[in-house]
Amino acid sequence: MTPDPTNRTEGPPSPVGGAGDPGPAAGANRRPAADRWYGRGQGRPLRPRQQALLDEVLPALALPQTGPLLLSDRFGDRPVWLEIGCGGGEHAAWQLAHTPDIALIACEPFVNGIASLLGHAVADGTTDRLAVWPAPAQPLLERIPDASIDRAFVLFPDPWPKQRHHKRRFVQARNLDRLARVLRPGAELRLATDHTDYLEWMLAALLAHPAFQWTARGPSDWTQRPSDWPATRYEQKAARDGIVSSYLRFLRV
Numbered sequence: 001m002t003p004d005p006t007n008r009t010e011g012p013p014s015p016v017g018g019a020g021d022p023g024p025a026a027g028a029n030r031r032p033a034a035d036r037w038y039g040r041g042q043g044r045p046l047r048p049r050q051q052a053l054l055d056e057v058l059p060a061l062a063l064p065q066t067g068p069l070l071l072s073d074r075f076g077d078r079p080v081w082l083e084i085g086c087g088g089g090e091h092a093a094w095q096l097a098h099t100p101d102i103a104l105i106a107c108e109p110f111v112n113g114i115a116s117l118l119g120h121a122v123a124d125g126t127t128d129r130l131a132v133w134p135a136p137a138q139p140l141l142e143r144i145p146d147a148s149i150d151r152a153f154v155l156f157p158d159p160w161p162k163q164r165h166h167k168r169r170f171v172q173a174r175n176l177d178r179l180a181r182v183l184r185p186g187a188e189l190r191l192a193t194d195h196t197d198y199l200e201w202m203l204a205a206l207l208a209h210p211a212f213q214w215t216a217r218g219p220s221d222w223t224q225r226p227s228d229w230p231a232t233r234y235e236q237k238a239a240r241d242g243i244v245s246s247y248l249r250f251l252r253v
């Protein structure tokens, strides 16, 4: 039986209802929405310290834009985690600081977010285990070798609440195929959202995907954040506004 994420109270799990379409069909002559990026690249003007981080720290950490991605050359045999849409990098930095054996690839097209991430990693002394992809995730996912990622995070992806924008959502079949290819069997995919409609959409897409299995057994598994999963900046803002979040953990089977 599939747990119902809209049921946040104790009690037996019940089937999901009213799930969204997991993704648009590819248009014949256009790049599918799953391959495109609709966000913004820069917000406020960068402060000198942020610009210095981008000029002086980023070049050594940025993954090359072309050619094979030899993760083992960079990280040896460390488990490699991947965070897609890391925002200001607070969660990525926390994972690096609290899980000393891992390496992490942080992916974020918003340059102010990358500068913030670099500031955290420099302060924590974790830059030797960090790689950065300061661009949309889709082309990166195409280049990561098969079964080479040990954990992936998609935390609070943009919900695109209007129906006509649903096709822009990151979580959809085409991107789940990409994640399924790069994740090692047994790897965990963690997702979160504060948006009920996107939660149902995510579940519909993931439960329909043969490579993923939901680990939840009851409501506490999606209403409570595990202790090794810090709140992101976006989640904290939602909580201040009285909005509850949901946490999904899937296994790559």
Ligand SMILES: C[S@@+](CC[C@H](N)C(=O)[O-])C[C@H]1O[C@@H](n2cnc3c(N)ncnc32)[C@H](O)[C@@H]1O
Residues within 6 Å of the ligand: 036, 037, 038, 039, 040, 084, 085, 086, 087, 088, 107, 108, 109, 110, 113, 135, 136, 137, 138, 155, 156, 157, 158, 159, 170, 232, 233, 234, 235
């Ligand atoms: C709502 S914010 C959440 C940020 C962060 N995960 C948090 O919880 O604080 C969504 C983030 O995803 C990023 N994003 C949007 N499309 C993306 C894509 N195709 N690849 C990687 N990141 C993307 C945005 O730039 C934005 O920073």
